[in-house]
Structures are given as structure tokens and as C-alpha cells.
Amino acid sequence: MTQSQSTLIYGCMGLGGGWNDQPVRSEDVKKVHTVIDSALECGIRLFDHADIYTFGKAEQAFGQALRERPELANELRIQSKCGIRFADELGPKRYDFSTSWIVSSVDSILSRLGVEQIDTLLLHRPDPLxxxxxxxxxxxxxxxxxKIKNLGVSNMNAHQMSYLQSALSTPIVCNQMEMSLTKLDWLEEGITEFSSSTLGTLEYCQANNIEIQAWGSLSQGLFSGRDLNGQPDNIVRTATYVRELAEHYHVSSEAIVLAWLQRHPANIRPVIGTTAPHRIKACAQSDTVTLSREQWYTLYELARGAEMP
Incomplete structure (x- = not known):
């Protein structure tokens, strides 16, 4: 059913029927089946969840699909995130890394997914407490x-990871960060922002074998077909060059945008979230592209809107 394994990760935030209080419907589960099949056919085997995605319905719908086709358990891997709490009668929206909340969150994740174990649990956003x-x-x-094999984090900088790791008896295996042609601080901080408090996050991950996963990697379709009316000049010029590279490599624009991230020596794994089978296939073409150094820097320069310092 699958081809060679892709470096891409499928993000499940768009599953479950939307951010509302309506129950999961049969068509929501059908969409999960379609997404899983499309991803596996492209070699994408890792599926990224979070307990808050569509208020838990993403995991619930995914779990129903697994119950309907238990053989899928051998075809894919699952990771999920916890630590974000929405506003309730106890307080405002907040983050919670307390022992009791993490443990109870994982129990709920497993129940919704209908599995006994997830491959990796990620702590969703740094908790100041x-x-x-x-x-x-x-x-x-x-x-x-x-109940979990591995521990990962999301949106943490090098200092936060180092401090957390000092108390753990298991290694942090991944860090999920916002990274794209429109979210460049992870690059800029090492070139122009030497006082940044997050300086060295990429290097820390590389030195400690922490896999870097990029969320928001497609810039919400800004360079792969979205209407550019009203967009600044650097965005329009970047989109034009993306199309030129797509024609050069005979791939989709999505593939070029993702290949730009994958060209970095940190072996970044982009997370994609489209539910359209043809776009999943378009994204998977990124595994066939290796941009030249000059092409990579051209995209970087265009996206940042200024030449390198």
C-alpha cells in the first residue's frame, strides 16, 4: 500500500468536522479514511495529533477509522500533543505541565484514538509554571x-529543552516549531538577531539528535495558489520564483516550498495539513527535489525582502 517512506508528517488538525460542539459524523470518519489512504500511498506514515484539535474530535474520528480498519495500525505511527487547556470554570486559557494533567491527558488521548500506546507525546507549548x-x-x-514510547516538545527553545532534559531519564526526541518561507525567525536569529533568547535552538537540536518538525510549513498556501492581491512585493516575487522552480523540477509549487525546508542540514520534517488527496500528492513530490545552494538562498532572500547582510 505504501511507497518508500516520506519525510513528511501529516498534521490532523483539519480532521473531525470543525471547531464546534457538533458530534463526529460518518462523513468525518470517511474523510479520515481518505486522508490516511492518500498519505500512505505517498509514503507518509507519521500522523500528528493534539488533544485540542477540533476539541478532541480529530482524535475521535481518527480512532473510529482505526477501529473500522484495525490493519492500519501496522501501517502508520501516531504522535499527539498535550498541555494546552482552554478557558473553563476554573480559569482562562492556559498551559499545564503538571503531573496529573499530563497523565490524564494521555489517558484521554488513548481513549479517543482507541489505542494502547502512542509513539511520541509532545508537550504542546512551554508552560511558564x-x-x-x-x-x-x-x-x-x-x-x-x-502508554507512550517517546517524549517530544513543541515550540520550545534551546534553553527550555536543555532545562527540561536535565530532569528526564529519557531523551527528548523531537521539537515541533513554526517554520516556513513566511516564518523565518529560526534562520534570522542566527544571522542578524544575535541577542535573541532563542539563539541556538536549531544547533541544540542537531547536536542532541532532536528531530525538527515544521508546522505551518506551507504558509497557508501563500506560494501555492492563494490569491496574492494586496500582498507585499516580497511575497509576490517569492511566489513567482516558486512557480519557476516548480516548472524547472516538474513538480508542484507545494513541493518547492517544502523542499526549501528540507534542504536545510537539520533534516527538517515538514508537517502538512491539507485534506485534499491531490494536494497531499503534490506535497509528497518534495521528497524528489534537492534545491541548489543558489536556489535556496534566492528563495530566502526573496522571502525576507532584502539581500543577506
Whole structure:
């Protein structure tokens, strides 16, 4: 059913029927089946969830699809995230890395997905009130019970990861960050922003074998077909060059945008979230493209709107 494994990750935020309180419908589960099949046919095997995606319905719909086709469990891998709490009777929207919240969140994730274990649990956004020993206790409990294999993080900088790792007995295996042709701070901080508090995050991940996953990698379709009326000149020029490269390599514009991330030596794995089968296929073409150094820098310069310093 699958071809050679893709470096892309499928992000499941668009599944489950929308950010509303309506129950999961049969057509929502059907869409999950279509997405899974399309992704697997392109060699995409890792599926990225979060307990908050469509208020839990993304995991619920995905879990129903797995129950209907249990053989899929051997075809794919699942990761999910926890730590974000929406406003409720107890307080405002907040982050929670307490032992009890992490453990109970994983139990709920497993229940919605209908599985006994997920490959990786990611802590969704840094909690300013994080007590690293509490996180370590939760992770140790979850690994000992076989509920998670690995621990990852999301949106953390090098200092935060280093501090958290100091309390853990298991390595942090991935960090999910916003990275794209329109989100360039991960590059800029190492070139022009030497005082940045996040300086060195990419280097820390590379030195410690932490996989970097890029969310928002397609810039919401800005360079692959979205209407550019009213967009600044650097965006329009970038989109034009993306199309030129797509014609040169005989691939889609999506493939070029993703290949730009994949060209970085940190072995970045883009997360894609389209639910359209033809766009999933278009994105997967990125694995066939290796941009030259000059092409990579041309895209970078165009996107940043100024030549390199």
C-alpha cells in the first residue's frame, strides 16, 4: 500500500468536522479514511495529533477509522500533543505541565484514538509554571505503563529543552516549531538577531539528535495558489520564483516550498495539513527535489525582502 517512506508528517488538525460542539459524523470518519489512504500511498506514515484539535474530535474520528480498519495500525505511527487547556470554570486559557494533567491527558488521548500506546507525546507549548521534576515523573509513569514510547516538545527553545532534559531519564526526541518561507525567525536569529533568547535552538537540536518538525510549513498556501492581491512585493516575487522552480523540477509549487525546508542540514520534517488527496500528492513530490545552494538562498532572500547582510 505504501511507497518508500516520506519525510513528511501529516498534521490532523483539519480532521473531525470543525471547531464546534457538533458530534463526529460518518462523513468525518470517511474523510479520515481518505486522508490516511492518500498519505500512505505517498509514503507518509507519521500522523500528528493534539488533544485540542477540533476539541478532541480529530482524535475521535481518527480512532473510529482505526477501529473500522484495525490493519492500519501496522501501517502508520501516531504522535499527539498535550498541555494546552482552554478557558473553563476554573480559569482562562492556559498551559499545564503538571503531573496529573499530563497523565490524564494521555489517558484521554488513548481513549479517543482507541489505542494502547502512542509513539511520541509532545508537550504542546512551554508552560511558564513548568516544574521539570513533575514532567519527569509524568513521563516516567507513562513510559513504565507502556502508554507512550517517546517524549517530544513543541515550540520550545534551546534553553527550555536543555532545562527540561536535565530532569528526564529519557531523551527528548523531537521539537515541533513554526517554520516556513513566511516564518523565518529560526534562520534570522542566527544571522542578524544575535541577542535573541532563542539563539541556538536549531544547533541544540542537531547536536542532541532532536528531530525538527515544521508546522505551518506551507504558509497557508501563500506560494501555492492563494490569491496574492494586496500582498507585499516580497511575497509576490517569492511566489513567482516558486512557480519557476516548480516548472524547472516538474513538480508542484507545494513541493518547492517544502523542499526549501528540507534542504536545510537539520533534516527538517515538514508537517502538512491539507485534506485534499491531490494536494497531499503534490506535497509528497518534495521528497524528489534537492534545491541548489543558489536556489535556496534566492528563495530566502526573496522571502525576507532584502539581500543577506
Amino acid at each position: 513548568m516544574v521539570v521534576d513533575e514532567v519527569a515523573s509524568a513521563v516516567a509513569t507513562l513510559q513504565a505503563s507502556g
